[in-house]
Amino acid sequence: MVIKDLVAKGIFEQSGYIAPELNCAIKMDANENPFTIQEPLRKKLLEEISRVDLNRYPAAGAPELRERFAKYYGVNKNMIMMGNGSDELIQILCMTLKGKIKGVLVPVPTFSMYKIIAVNTGNKVVEVPLDKKFDLDIDAITGKIQDNFPAMVFLSFPNSPTGNFFSRKKIEAIINKTPGVVVIDEAYASFSGRSMLSLVKKYDNVIFLNTLSKLGMASIRLGFLIGNKDIIAQLDKVRLPYNINSLSQTAANFFLDYQDEFSKQIVEITKRREELYQGLKEIAGIKPYPSRANFIFFSCSFDSNRIYNKLVAEGIIVKNLNIPPLMSNCMRVTVGNKKENETFLKALKSATPK
Numbered sequence: 337m338v339i340k341d342l343v344a345k346g347i348f349e350q351s352g353y354i355a356p357e358l359n360c361a362i363k364m365d366a367n368e369n370p371f372t373i374q375e376p377l378r379k380k381l382l383e384e385i386s387r388v389d390l391n392r393y394p395a396a397g398a399p400e401l402r403e404r405f406a407k408y409y410g411v412n413k414n415m416i417m418m419g420n421g422s423d424e425l426i427q428i429l430c431m432t433l434k435g436k437i438k439g440v441l442v443p444v445p446t447f448s449m450y451k452i453i454a455v456n457t458g459n460k461v462v463e464v465p466l467d468k469k470f471d472l473d474i475d476a477i478t479g480k481i482q483d484n485f486p487a488m489v490f491l492s493f494p495n496s497p498t499g500n501f502f503s504r505k506k507i508e509a510i511i512n513k514t515p516g517v518v519v520i521d522e523a524y525a526s527f528s529g530r531s532m533l534s535l536v537k538k539y540d541n542v543i544f545l546n547t548l549s550k551l552g553m554a555s556i557r558l559g560f561l562i563g564n565k566d567i568i569a570q571l572d573k574v575r576l577p578y579n580i581n582s583l584s585q586t587a588a589n590f591f592l593d594y595q596d597e598f599s600k601q602i603v604e605i606t607k608r609r610e611e612l613y614q615g616l617k618e619i620a621g622i623k624p625y626p627s628r629a630n631f632i633f634f635s636c637s638f639d640s641n642r643i644y645n646k647l648v649a650e651g652i653i654v655k656n657l658n659i660p661p662l663m664s665n666c667m668r669v670t671v672g673n674k675k676e677n678e679t680f681l682k683a684l685k686s687a688t689p690k
């Protein structure tokens with residue numbers, strides 16, 4: 337048996353997503369919320385979870401969550417679909433919306449899962465570099481758009497790892513030009529004070545994606561998608577019936593019940609982000625970029641791999657993005673709590689060459 341002959345070519349040739357298995361005390365690599373749920377809320381959540389009938393299948397399609405999120409966003413519940421993380425929704429989109437040329441367009445750098453999932457589901461991927469300000473290069477993108485291509489354009493708003501917004505005018509230009517669907521992924525929008533959700537109501541080829549992963553509930557794997565109900569009806573055929581387990585549905589309902597608590601954390605994180613940005617600016621050889629998200633992208637004027645290893649040795653993990661030519665010696669650090677940010681800044685400062 338030759339494995340290579342059995343595996344789809346695109347899958348065999350790509351390396352997949354690498355989630356590091358490092359045991360670091362300070363985790364600032366995955367853009368999680370640094371705050372855990374405190375008593376008495378923690379007890380309340382456990383009580384609700386203890387009432388779940390583990391012998392039963394979960395409610396198919398998570399109807400209660402669909403209804404609640406639909407109400408929150410002011411859309412009809414047939415315009416919303418829940419996923420096992422937004423990663424699953426990206427996968428369902430890539431399995432369902434193929435177009436004639438089976439192609440996906442992504443700006444780069446952006447969230448790496450778009451490409452990985454698109455390739456794994458048999459799509460061709462066209463990557464278009466962002467301009468110098470990390471905004472969309474509209475001429476290059478429209479140059480790639482043909483009659484039946486691409487079936488989808490993925491845009492992260494704000495973008496990861498760069499942390500900035502794309503301009504609304506450019507986003508709308510792409511929506512108007514593309515023969516397919518534009519997916520606007522707002523995983524970080526809660527930290528930015530802005531949303532492009534209104535575009536879903538204005539255009540029938542826009543799909544909005546969001547997730548609880550960056551807001552304090554990464555463990556439960558809950559994402560959701562809002563868009564044209566006729567597209568959702570097709571996506572729903574591909575979704576596995578019980579994709580959101582009962583424990584996650586319970587925890588997501590809890591999130592909605594206590595949204596004010598989570599919102600306070602978001603306000604706190606955005607405040608800490610500005611402190612972290614100032615701290616990074618003060619370190620010689622480090623250039624941070626302004627961020628609208630819960631992380632900061634920065635470049636180093638020296639070898640970032642060495643810095644990364646020194647930070648890991650201190651028990652701090654960040655995302656090393658030393659990927660030339662677009663991101664030479666770049667890193668992304670998640671905004672942590674006050675103590676984590678201070679520890680990180682101190683360690684970074686002492687890791688930089690004198």
Ligand SMILES: *Cc1c(COP(=O)(O)O)cnc(C)c1O
Binds near residue numbers: 523548
């Ligand atoms: C983290 C992230 C996601 C993935 O979210 P999950 O719901 O955890 O699968 C999607 N898009 C972007 C841009 C992200 O950064």
